[in-house]
Amino acid sequence: MQTTGALAPREEVHQRLLELLAEQSRRVPIAVGIMMVVVAAMAAQRMPPWIPATWALVTIAVLLARRHWLGLLPTQADVPTDQRVATAVRLSLLNGSIHGLTLLAFPVLHDTERLFLTLLLLGLCSGSVGTTAGHRRIFLAYTLPAAGTLPFWWLAYPQGGAVADWTDLSLGILIVLYLWVLITLANNAWRNFSESVQIRFQDREMSAQLREALAQANQANQAKTRFLAAASHDLRQPLHTIGLLVAALSLRPIEGRDREVVDLLSQVTVALSEQLDQLLDISKLDAGIVAPDKKMVDLGEMLRMHHAEMRAIIEEKGLRAVIDAPTGMRCWTDPALVLRVLRNLTENAVKFTPKGHVALRLRAEGATALLSVEDTGRGIPPDELANVFEEFYQVDNPERDRTKGLGLGLSIVRRLCDLLGITLDLESVEGQGTTVTLRIPLETFGTQALAQAQPPSHQNFAGLTVLVIDDERSVRMGMRVLLEELGCQFVEACSVEEATQQAIASHPDVVLADMRLRNGETGIDAISSIVAAIGATPAVLISGDTAPDRLQEATRAGITLLHKPVGLPTLQAELGRILDAKGPRHASVGS
Secondary structure, three states: OOOOOOOOHHHHHHHHHHHHHHHHHHHHHHHHHHHHHHHHHHHHOOOOOHHHHHHHHHHHHHHHHHHHHHHHHHHOOOOOHHHHHHHHHHHHHHHHHHHHHHHHHHHHOOHHHHHHHHHHHHHHHHHHHHHOOOOHHHHHHHHHHHHOOHHHHHHHOOHHHOOOOHHHHHHHHHHHHHHHHHHHHHHHHHHHHHHHHHHHHHHHHHHHHHHHHHHHHHHHHHHHHHHHHHHHHHHHHHHHHHHHHHHHHHOOOOOHHHHHHHHHHHHHHHHHHHHHHHHHHHHHHHHOOOOOOOEEEEHHHHHHHHHHHHHHHHHHOOOEEEEEOOOOOEEEEOHHHHHHHHHHHHHHHHHOOOOOEEEEEEEEEOOEEEEEEEEOOOOOOHHHHHHOOOOOOOOOOOOOOHHHOOOOHHHHHHHHHHHHOOEEEEEEEOOOEEEEEEEEEOOOOOOOOOOOOOOOOOOOOOOOEEEEEOOOHHHHHHHHHHHHHOOOEEEEEOOHHHHHHHHHHHOOOEEEEEOEOOOOOEHHHHHHHHHHHHOOOOEEEEEOOOOHHHHHHHHHHOOEEEEOOOOHHHHHHHHHHHHHHHOOOOOOOOO
């Protein structure tokens, strides 16, 4: 396939030839002109001076005219390439004919002067192999009239004026052989020139095709991201409502079978939420809004903490949980993101290991820490190794069993490692197990600083006025049930205008706003309008939208963003954080 507007290979070769001729025509005339003046001066000693002087002037005029026209040929895109090459042939023929006219002085020149003229013309023919790239027609158009008759002149006018002897005959034959060699060299030069131009042409075509394929791949990736964001948003909305109602039920004093049903609903909601969170993680990483919070970390202690967290899950499946983590190895990284990588790798190892062990190991290799997750599972076939880090790819789940996840865990691992500058190595032997190793540069300065998040101190939300802005009635109803179970006063709105009016009337303590409202409005618009009307008010965006541009928009606004479905602990933690920041409770206006 050729790109639009690209020249065909033959035309491309001729275009490059014309450019070469134009370039050479700017360099050659001065040197050739000087040599022709020397020849004219030499001939002026043997014939009337006006004859060689006229010839020299004509020669220089032809050189300058040829230089001018050859310089124009590459730029005449409206003229067919074959016609421009034909013009170059005619110019070469004219130039060769003018140079060949010097042989008319051959009869009156001395033997030394004849030899000089012979060497000069043969030298010019040799040079034309390079200046014409060996193009047969252009090369012959110059060489034949310039030097093609040299053997005849040597035989017709032998040395010493006597009858031609073996020396003159040998010289004529040598000239013929030399011209034949030049023609052979010209053919080779033209073949090499043509092939090199065609190779460059093919490389350029291939590069254009690769750029086009890359653009198509980027478009497909963007379309996939938009689809995931839309699907995630549409799924999160009803799931968020279900989660709110289940959370509200869990706060009520129910026992027995009813409690089992509520707990089961809660578990199902959490499982679905975790799978949607993986889609959200992909969108966040693709949007470039995940910023590592790096600090000095003791990898050994971090790995032991991870082992303590995962041990029950490993042993529950009947596997041995192995830990080999010496302390004292420190690096500068984001512990939360590294733990996320380890968690995904460990969960993946447990999932595909029917018996044996799952081992977490740490060792140093020079200035690099090697942190590995090793299992004795089924391993990965060699032809599958290159695919396991791709989105939605699962080696052993052709039926798309949802209990085996979405196939996003390792894709998230790869993105997080790229973000943190961690090299990821994968080794697997089918039937024996898999080892994934993280290569993390070690640091020799600083002290350990593995900060732990502190839970909010406020857990009593009685009397807290919360304004909920959402364009879906079911979501507002679910939030009403949950917030009232928490003891909050509930105020609702579905648009920017209504939200502003309700805020003026109730002066809420907290605003919980959906990111995307109807008619192109957003929760950011609503919060800005409320702040303009009643002043600074704590606000949280709650969104089911995972599109990268939406995530970036929320980040730029500097507003806390929670993603649907929002669980009860998350909502309680965020409300507690806001109350911590506000300090002692004060009575709300309008309460």
